[in-house]
Amino acid sequence: MKHSILKGFVAALISITTITSCQVGRKPVIRNVSIDKDTIRQRYGINTVDTAAPVAGDDETTANSAEKIALIQELLPLLQNEITFSTFSGKAKMHYASNDQKQEFVANIRISKDKIIWVNITALGGMVNAARAYITPDSIYFVNYLQKEAYRMPISDGQKLLPMPVDFTLLQNMIVGNVLSKNGTPLNATDFGGTWTLELKDDTIAQQLGFNKADSSLRSQQVRTRDDAMQAMIQYGNYQQVDNRKFSTGRVITISNAGQPHYMDMDFNKAEFDTPVEFPFQIPKNYTIK
Secondary structure (H helix, E strand, C coil): CCCHHHHHHHHHHCCCECCCCCCCCCCCCCCCCCCCHHHHHHHHCCCCCCCCCCCCCCCCCCCCCHHHHHHHHHHHHHHHCCCCCCEEEEEEEEEEEECCCEEEEEEEEEEECCCEEEEEEEECCCCEEEEEEEECCCEEEEEECCCCEEEEEEHHHHHHCCCCCCCHHHHHHHHHCCCCCCCCEEEEEEECCCEEEEEEECCCEEEEEEEECCCCCEEEEEEEECCCCEEEEEEEEEEEEECCEEEEEEEEEEEEECCEEEEEEEEEEEEEECCCCCCCCCCCCCCEEC
């Protein structure tokens, strides 16, 4: 359990996904997460990242038709539909699984926009204080209370602990439910009846965004690197009104990084915006700092 709690939490927070196999309005929260891909497909009706449909393929002529171009122009404004806030406070139950780890924990999360992400992680139904993280745009500070260890590093070195690179903006957007990245050239758009998808591509990644046609809410995101070494998916569901904002309280995440799978579900049972928040963090003097 040495690093798995941090790996599981942050792996979830920087995932991106698709909706090509998702039923609109379905609650996308996985219980008893399993690494068995066939079970995941059969039980939850979703693809894992290694079976997802290709995103924004190499043939960049897919958006040539007038119909596609018109739909792309119609969907581009949806990228700007985001939750605005100054602070966020939330509590989420999480289930994480990888090839060699399965963990359940609760994360209390606080954000000062563009400045601080603070996370306190407890296990065994909140009885055990397991870990605490303090993340800024430049640095990661992490205390593992179970192993009496602490980490202090530039955020660019976060991959030493995590299954994929760390980016503060991605973490922040993932938590509040905004589009993780608006970068890229729009290449394709599709109308699936109840869902729109929009595909973007830049020099490093391709991504596909899924929106619910009924209310334009973000239903899914998928991302893959150009070399396909990393792929990630996340589904958003259980939207509720929170402080006059439409907030997704349920998330399902799958990641494949160099063939290594990571799965997680997040179930928020508390969320607040623009309330006073504090970020207590201290590394005990007798802890080993790495």
